[in-house]
Amino acid sequence: MRIERGLDTGAVYRERSTPIGARETAGELHDRLAVLAAEVLAGALPELLAGELSPTAQQETLATRAPKITKADAVLDWRRGALELDARVRAFDPWPVAETRLDDGTRLRVWRAEPLDAEATAPPGSVVAAGAAGIDVATGAGILRLVRVQPPSGRVMDASAYLAAHPLDGAAFVA
Numbered sequence: 001m002r003i004e005r006g007l008d009t010g011a012v013y014r015e016r017s018t019p020i021g022a023r024e025t026a027g028e029l030h031d032r033l034a035v036l037a038a039e040v041l042a043g044a045l046p047e048l049l050a051g052e053l054s055p056t057a058q059q060e061t062l063a064t065r066a067p068k069i070t071k072a073d074a075v076l077d078w079r080r081g082a083l084e085l086d087a088r089v090r091a092f093d094p095w096p097v098a099e100t101r102l103d104d105g106t107r108l109r110v111w112r113a114e115p116l117d118a119e120a121t122a123p124p125g126s127v128v129a130a131g132a133a134g135i136d137v138a139t140g141a142g143i144l145r146l147v148r149v150q151p152p153s154g155r156v157m158d159a160s161a162y163l164a165a166h167p168l169d170g171a172a173f174v175a
Helices: 026-049 082-091 160-165
Strands: 098-102 107-116 125-133 134-138 142-148
Touching: 082 098, 082 107, 082 142, 107 134, 125 160, 134 160, 142 160
Parallel strands: none
Antiparallel strands: 098 107, 107 142, 125 134, 134 142
């Protein structure tokens, strides 16, 4: 991209698209894009230096604003659906990391989750099951299973390991 005064507004010399994997996290995508960008740059740089590469102007009408992500964006709202919450967990890995709070105020970071093919019959945020497979939480649409979590000042662990020291019978997460 040619550098111009506006942020990411310059003409594009070369572009490449890549699909985003169904379970890919932002961190995994970042790492893949870094390799892809290096490959594209290595291929385009000789042509650019030789004056053989012409840029294509970007269409300003297709531009969208992407605001800066904050920690507040990563707080899970259990009134949302399981599919959206799952996407948010993956989007905020490795930063700022999705998080939630139990009804007793305990903060819990969520590193991996998966939506289940089940309907929620309990209020959003209710723990409907907790065991070896993970912590199943009712959402506004479906059930989200928390698979890897991190307690305050603790290490990332499987939800089953967290449950060994923190039983969640009758617990709920707050939106």
